[in-house]
Amino acid sequence: MTMEQPAGDLLKRTGLRSTAQRRAVLTALQGHPHSTAADLETRIGADRAEAGGLSRQGLYNVLEDLAKAQLVRCIEPAGSPARYELRVGDNHHHLVCRRCGLIEDVDCSVGAAPCLTPGDDRGFVVDEAEITWWGLCAECRRATVEQ
Template sequence: MSTPDHTSALRGAGLRVTAPRLATLAVVEAHPHSDAEAIAQKVREDLGTVSRQAVYDVLNALCDAELLRRVSVGGRSMQYEIHRHDNHHHLVCRSCGRLEDVPCAIGASPCLIPHDDHGFEIEVADVVYRGVCSACREASAAADGLAPHAAAPVPAGSVGTTAPAGTLPAHRAPQTP
C-alpha cells in the first residue's frame, strides 16, 4: 500500500489524513509485526516531533477503524499488521520470537468451529503455530556440533515441540496419571 493508498484508506475509514497516521501506516506496512514502541520510534525518526502517546493514539484509532490489526501471541507485547481483511494465521518461533503470516488451510476446519458457542456470535478465530524456525534450528545444531538435518527428531504432537515440516501435530487425548 503506497501513500496514496494510505490516504484513500484513511478517508474511506472516515479519518482525517494526518502526517502521524500516514507515517504509522507506512511503518507498519514496511515492518509488519512490530510492537508499538518500535513503531513509535520509527515514526519519530521519520517525522521528528511526535510524542510516543500520539503514536499510541494513532495505533488505537487505526485499529478501531480496521486499517491495522493487533496481533497477540501471548507473553509478548502486542504487535501490529496492516488489516487486509483476509484470514491468515501466524507462526512464532519460541527461540527468537520471529513472527510470520501463514495462509489458512483450505477446506473444513472443525477445530475453528466451537462445539458450544455459549451464546457468542463468533467474529474471528486466531491460530498461532509455535515452534522453532529453521535459522534457530540450524544455529542450535551448529552449537551442538551437528549438521542441521542431524538434530534429534521430535515426535509429532509432542507438547511444546514442533512436528516434522509439512505436517501438523496429531491431536491426542490427555493422558491420565
C-alpha cells in the same frame, strides 16, 4: 496498504481524518508486519517533525484509532508486546519462534472466516478465529542442531 493505496486515501476511505501522525504510522508499517510500538517509534523517529511531532502516547492513540477503523490489526503473542500489521480482514494466523521471536503469517487453511469453529459456541456468533502456532524457526532449529 500498498504503494497503489497511499495512507491518506485509506484514511479517507474509512472516514478517519488524514493527519500527519496517522499517515506516518501507516507508512512505517508498510513492509514491516508485526511491528511493536517501539519499532514504529524508532522508524518514525527520524521523521518526527513530518509526523506532526508524534509522542509515544500519540502513537498509541493513533494505533488504537487505526485498529478500530480496521486499517491495522493488533496481535498479542504471549510474552511479547503487542504487534501491529497492515494485513487485515482475512483472518490469517501466525507462527511464532520461541527463541528469536520471528513471526510469520499463515493463511487460513479452511477458507472463509472464522476458519475454525468451536465444538460448543455457547450462543456466540463467531466471526474470527485467532490461532498462534509456537515452535522454532528454521534458522533457530539449525542453530540448535549445530550446538
